[in-house]
Amino acid sequence: MTTPDEKKDAAQAVNTAAQSSSETALEAAAQGERTPLDVVSVREGMFGVAGTGDTSGFGGLVSTVAMPGASERPYGGWFDQVVDILAELLDASGTGYDAAVESVVVDRGELTLNIAREHLVEVTRHLRDDQDLRFELSLGVSGAHYPHDTGRELHAVYHLTSITHGRRLRLEVAVPDSDPTIPTTVDVYPANDWHERETWDFFGIVFTGRDDLARIQMPDDWPGHPQRKDYPLGGIPVEYKGATVPPADQRRQYK
Amino acid sequence: MTTQTHATGHLFDAETEGLSTYEATGGDWSDIAEEAARLGEQRIVVNMGPQHPSTHGVLRLMLEIDGETVTEARAGIGYLHTGIEKNMEFRTWTQGVTFCTRMDYLAPLFQETAYCLGTERLLGITDDIPERATQIRVLMMELNRVGSHLVALATGGNELGATTLMTIGFTAREEILRVFELITGLRMNHAYVRPGGVAQDIPAGALDQIREAITGVKRYLRQLEDLMLGQPILKGRLQEVGVLNLASCMALGITGPMLRSTGLPYDVRKAAPYCGYETYDFDVPVSDNADCWDRMVLRIEECYQSMKIVDQVLERLKASTGSPVMVEDKKIAWPAQLALGSDGMGNSLDHIREIMGTSMEALIHHFKLVTEGFRVPAGQVWQTVEHPRGELGVHLISDGGTKPYRAHFRDPSFNNLQAVSMLCEGGQVADVVCAVASIDPVLGGVDR
Amino acid sequence: MGIEEAPSGFVLTSVEKFAGLARKSSLWPVTFGLACCAIEMMATGGSRFDISRFGMEVFRASPRQSDLMIVAGRVSQKMAPVVRQVYDQMAGPKWVLSMGVCASSGGMFNNYAIVQGVDHIVPVDIYLPGCPPRPEMLINAILELHEQIRDEPLGKNRQEIAEAVEAAALRAEPTSHMTGLLR
Numbered sequence: 001m002t003t004p005d006e007k008k009d010a011a012q013a014v015n016t017a018a019q020s021s022s023e024t025a026l027e028a029a030a031q032g033e034r035t036p037l038d039v040v041s042v043r044e045g046m047f048g049v050a051g052t053g054d055t056s057g058f059g060g061l062v063s064t065v066a067m068p069g070a071s072e073r074p075y076g077g078w079f080d081q082v083v084d085i086l087a088e089l090l091d092a093s094g095t096g097y098d099a100a101v102e103s104v105v106v107d108r109g110e111l112t113l114n115i116a117r118e119h120l121v122e123v124t125r126h127l128r129d130d131q132d133l134r135f136e137l138s139l140g141v142s143g144a145h146y147p148h149d150t151g152r153e154l155h156a157v158y159h160l161t162s163i164t165h166g167r168r169l170r171l172e173v174a175v176p177d178s179d180p181t182i183p184t185t186v187d188v189y190p191a192n193d194w195h196e197r198e199t200w201d202f203f204g205i206v207f208t209g210r211d212d213l214a215r216i217q218m219p220d221d222w223p224g225h226p227q228r229k230d231y232p233l234g235g236i237p238v239e240y241k242g243a244t245v246p247p248a249d250q251r252r253q254y255k
Numbered sequence: 256m257t258t259q260t261h262a263t264g265h266l267f268d269a270e271t272e273g274l275s276t277y278e279a280t281g282g283d284w285s286d287i288a289e290e291a292a293r294l295g296e297q298r299i300v301v302n303m304g305p306q307h308p309s310t311h312g313v314l315r316l317m318l319e320i321d322g323e324t325v326t327e328a329r330a331g332i333g334y335l336h337t338g339i340e341k342n343m344e345f346r347t348w349t350q351g352v353t354f355c356t357r358m359d360y361l362a363p364l365f366q367e368t369a370y371c372l373g374t375e376r377l378l379g380i381t382d383d384i385p386e387r388a389t390q391i392r393v394l395m396m397e398l399n400r401v402g403s404h405l406v407a408l409a410t411g412g413n414e415l416g417a418t419t420l421m422t423i424g425f426t427a428r429e430e431i432l433r434v435f436e437l438i439t440g441l442r443m444n445h446a447y448v449r450p451g452g453v454a455q456d457i458p459a460g461a462l463d464q465i466r467e468a469i470t471g472v473k474r475y476l477r478q479l480e481d482l483m484l485g486q487p488i489l490k491g492r493l494q495e496v497g498v499l500n501l502a503s504c505m506a507l508g509i510t511g512p513m514l515r516s517t518g519l520p521y522d523v524r525k526a527a528p529y530c531g532y533e534t535y536d537f538d539v540p541v542s543d544n545a546d547c548w549d550r551m552v553l554r555i556e557e558c559y560q561s562m563k564i565v566d567q568v569l570e571r572l573k574a575s576t577g578s579p580v581m582v583e584d585k586k587i588a589w590p591a592q593l594a595l596g597s598d599g600m601g602n603s604l605d606h607i608r609e610i611m612g613t614s615m616e617a618l619i620h621h622f623k624l625v626t627e628g629f630r631v632p633a634g635q636v637w638q639t640v641e642h643p644r645g646e647l648g649v650h651l652i653s654d655g656g657t658k659p660y661r662a663h664f665r666d667p668s669f670n671n672l673q674a675v676s677m678l679c680e681g682g683q684v685a686d687v688v689c690a691v692a693s694i695d696p697v698l699g700g701v702d703r
Numbered sequence: 704m705g706i707e708e709a710p711s712g713f714v715l716t717s718v719e720k721f722a723g724l725a726r727k728s729s730l731w732p733v734t735f736g737l738a739c740c741a742i743e744m745m746a747t748g749g750s751r752f753d754i755s756r757f758g759m760e761v762f763r764a765s766p767r768q769s770d771l772m773i774v775a776g777r778v779s780q781k782m783a784p785v786v787r788q789v790y791d792q793m794a795g796p797k798w799v800l801s802m803g804v805c806a807s808s809g810g811m812f813n814n815y816a817i818v819q820g821v822d823h824i825v826p827v828d829i830y831l832p833g834c835p836p837r838p839e840m841l842i843n844a845i846l847e848l849h850e851q852i853r854d855e856p857l858g859k860n861r862q863e864i865a866e867a868v869e870a871a872a873l874r875a876e877p878t879s880h881m882t883g884l885l886r
Contacts, residue, residue, distance in 0.1 A: 065654040068634050107634050136505050139648050142663040159637055163521055191508025194673050217333035219781045227341050234815030242881050247813050248345040254627045254657050306789055308734045308764035334782040338816035360739035425749035699738050
């Protein structure tokens with residue numbers, strides 16, 4: 001066991017890093033800029049029924065689904081610093097910031113970098129190794145499926161944490177359904193091993209550069225990728241005293 | 256290899272030293288030689304689980320062994336995969352709590368709280384959550400942390416054959432479950448923390464009962480300590496076993512007691528505080544040796560620290576009696592106040608009287624909130640909490656609707672279980688059990 | 704086949720009583736805890752609820768040494784063949800208690816990953832709803848099962864009763880025809 005003094009020092013170091021970053025993140029959020037929105041899909045109607053089955057009158061409702069879009073400088077807090085350092089490193093290595101980072105989104109006090117898949121490994125290596133970035137802890141990859149966003153249907157989302165500086169960062173890589181490959185980051189962050197397998201299992205995103213991408217949650221011979229939006233929830237209708245309740249994805253429900 | 260079995264054996268000792276010896280009685284020499292050659296080339300792969308008393312749940316361990324030494328260890332998971340994340344995409348935001356609570360069933364309140372904190376950030380109402388609701392959340396989380404660590408110690412002991420640890424651990428946990436039942440109505444899988452606050456206020460007299468329960472738990476913890484800490488057998492089995500140093504932990508993304516046993520005091524409650532943790536006075540126990548023994552001792556220490564926090568919360572709860580426990584915005588706040596009636600627990604009659612007799616708006620809000628749910632503005636958020644097993648992360652994506660577009664839970668057990676290969680390879684088969692017990696995975700969280 | 708071939712009448716009744724009493728008094732469960740219900744099952748084995756008073760505290764790890772399989776928790780598609788294999792490895796007479804709603808009917812998880820009721824895989828003797836059921840509820844189910852085991856017929860009686868049950872099942876109205884009950 002470390003001495004109480006050493007423990008206190010280490011704890012305090014982590015604390016001060018955390019406080020400074022959370023304060024600055026709060027400042028960034030408080031700047032209250034309107035982030036432009038990025039239309040992803042359009043929702044029509046309010047309930048699951050359309051046509052003559054819908055007697056509510058809400059059938060004509062049209063609402064757009066828009067995710068927060070690219071933000072403009074200044075991003076606020078430490079976000080600018082991180083983006084600047086990353087830009088410096090990418091430009092110095094010849095890759096180029098504009099080629100690697102498609103857009104920067106600052107929303108709800110969080111920084112998201114949309115990365116082009118060809119440069120993902122290099123970006124993660126810079127983020128991990130540079131002393132002012134030092135995002136040592138990778139908290140995994142997960143997927144998201146946006147079927148209406150043609151050409152960018154499958155997203156892989158990486159969450160990185162810097163214990164040294166007390167910062168959190170999200171990297172997002174979008175790939176089309178027709179070619180769902182992303183280079184593996186297991187050489188940079190071995191923690192992503194099982195997470196990549198899970199993302200392959202559930203979304204069909206193929207992580208290239210590793211020879212052991214196998215299903216992890218579903219049985220090895222399971223067809224399909226369950227968490228995609230075009231995969232049914234797969235329940236059975238429940239019968240009780242003559243009435244039938246369909247499974248959750250086939251019920252009439254609010255959109 | 257040099258047992259004197261016959262008189263002239265010693266003449267060939269120099270030539271036969273280091274060679275494998277096979278005992279054979281009867282049979283044809285050529286058959287025996289063939290069998291010996293075959294055995295030498297064969298890999299023995301032992302399958303532990305998924306049904307096994309010592310693997311902490313439905314975990315399948317495939318061990319390639321050479322005698323007693325494990326040369327390769329692989330973990331097979333997915334035997335408890337429930338598709339909870341996909342299920343949540345078809346339920347409203349509030350109903351999602353009942354699903355995510357069943358992921359890691361030993362620490363359900365952590366999943367609930369992380370999910371609700373994330374939802375509240377998406378809604379933008381984080382500052383509007385009443386103080387008392389936040390205090391109750393902290394109380395429940397810390398009690399849950401003690402309960403979860405007790406199960407870790409109890410099942411770890413049981414897997415090693417120390418059944419008394421199990422009985423004491425579970426009896427201690429019963430004290431906490433009694434408190435949970437008093438406050439939430441259920442012993443496990445509570446669905447108590449809702450987006451906007453908590454489902455209902457703690458009943459009168461609960462604070463004293465919690466104090467008594469804490470005293471009981473401390474007594475049982477001392478019994479556990481007496482049994483465990485001086486025990487030479489336990490020390491022999493747990494010390495220097497399953498060592499994972501800091502570099503490996505960081506590379507594998509390990510968090511929680513495993514990371515703190517390497518010496519790094521990383522705790523999300525200190526690093527990125529939520530629910531007002533920066534205002535509570537508690538320490539983050541660390542140790543140096545990064546072996547199973549240290550992790551076990553750390554868990555006991557964390558129980559004491561959690562109870563220290565609980566003492567502080569109880570004081571604050573006494574001061575904030577009567578304050579609301581749900582956000583004020585009626586379009587988000589869960590409407591029903593539950594009470595025990597003549598036919599069981601249900602909506603309190605006062606509430607029914609209000610919505611049916613007094614306030615039309617309250618009726619409409621109740622109806623819309625229960626059937627449709629509230630709409631959450633589009634965006635994505637990442638919320639982490641310090642789960643007993645590590646850092647639980649919740650990634651929520653909203654498309655502006657009444658249901659989550661995507662809810663992903665980065666469960667700490669899922670991540671930490673990747674270390675099983677590193678912990679077990681090179682050790683003995685018996686150490687596999689200790690190593691897995693020290694990771695303390697809960698397969699519900701691993702498989703979701 | 705031992706006591707199964709005992710003669711009928713008074714001797715059979717006595718043998719039934721004795722065998723039933725012996726079988727129910729030390730029913731050993733196999734450790735088949737899957738999810739949350741497993742924790743409640745462990746709590747039932749603990750000292751507050753104590754199923755040791757019913758002779759059941761020895762949870763045998765090996766199915767070959769146990770009589771009762773308490774399927775405690777949600778059975779995923781990947782786990783289903785394992786459930787069946789463990790059931791097959793148990794020596795008769797064996798009983799199955801499906802603990803919790805997930806094991807009984809799929810529970811709240813009506814989706815691709817969960818088998819909607821373990822009775823799709825193994826024959827269940829007693830269903831116990833709850834999410835998770837309290838230890839007292841589990842003990843109640845176990846005691847019901849004990850009564851079932853105690854009164855179980857053997858030999859000729861068993862055959863007669865099995866035939867009667869089958870005839871009744873063939874005459875019974877299927878659930879899908881029971882309409883209008885919710886009015």
